Amino acid sequence: MDPSKTALILIGYQNDYFSPDGVLYSVIEASTKSNQVLENTVHLLSELVKTPTLMVATPIFFTPNYDELTEAVGILKTIKEVRAFQANTAGAATIEQLKPFEENILEVPGKRGFNAFINTNLDNILRKRGINHIMLAGAVASVCIDSTGRYAHERGYQVSILRDCLSARTIFEQEFYCDTIFPLYADVIDHNTLLENLLVPA
Template identity: 30%
Template sequence: MSKPLYPLDRTAYLLVDPYNDFLSEGGKVFPMIQPMAEQNGLLDNLRKLDRAVRSLKIPVVIVPHHRWEKGDYEGWDHPTPTQCKIMHMHHFARGEWGGDWHPDFAPQEGDIVVQEHWGSSGFANTDLDFRLKQQGITHVIIVGLLANTCIEATARYASELGYHVTLVRDATAAFKAEMMHAAHELNGPTFAHAIVSTQELIDSLNRQPVA
């Protein structure tokens, strides 16, 4: 892998799916990721990263999954298994608590909130690439949920579009340890330019010259 260098004026922090259903006690999906989230220190690491990137004035980009609404996916020719689960379980329902932002990671003034993605990739059928290019972004740091689905799909797509891609292994979670292993040890090294811990990333960012 190439050495992770982060030009602060061309780097963006992509936070994927920071919903209550994923990150809060009582969320519909939280019990399924809780073991991995607690093992990783996910919430504390996301808080540390949020403070670090904001202190360096790195753009924060919220990359949200489509919020379920009545009728979604019904009548589709081939919804994915995940979309079928969302249809039946009403994950991230629009207008409900589970579809609200986790209070620690809600967008702040100046943050970019891109169009909601229907599948796994934050780039597919959204304005994410356009919004990043308008900011002159060449490097993306991708964190959030889930490691082996939306994070991986978004990161793969980013690499195909020519971005420098960083994954943060303890700023994400998945349903099983095997999924985390696949995301960071098997699949990630084939497309990501850097796979680091939260502290390693913060140390690297703080070593970069301020533009």
């Protein structure tokens, strides 16, 4: 695994999901705690900063009136109803645990739905940097992680999904997607195994 051609895509690491004060915290709380997602993510980042691996955050933001969600259904309807991820609010801000790595993480704005590639410049950024392998971490397994992973695979990227840096709506959902769905198009590994492979001298 060549770190210079690898990117970590961080999805949903915002207060409305991961802070106890977040309006959607309860949605992924059990899975986050069971998998020690935040602790594992911090450990992963602390090691990746020593490498040329590109680290990218793709936060989701909405205007105060949620004009972007004209006919929202499902989880996007819920986001609108509870007024989550509203731009320039504490809930939409990056979680404190990632603040020490701010200078090392490239923020790519524009995400409005499930797929981190849609309405963003993510694909162009990765192509220009010669990235051919992406790793996914964050929330939510069955929605943004799956949508982004499938799209990346179809665009020709090698995809790895970090099962212990991943939150889902339930522990069952997290295990089901990691064991049954993600392996259809991606490698599913824990972050320590990834680091072992990434840090092996060429």
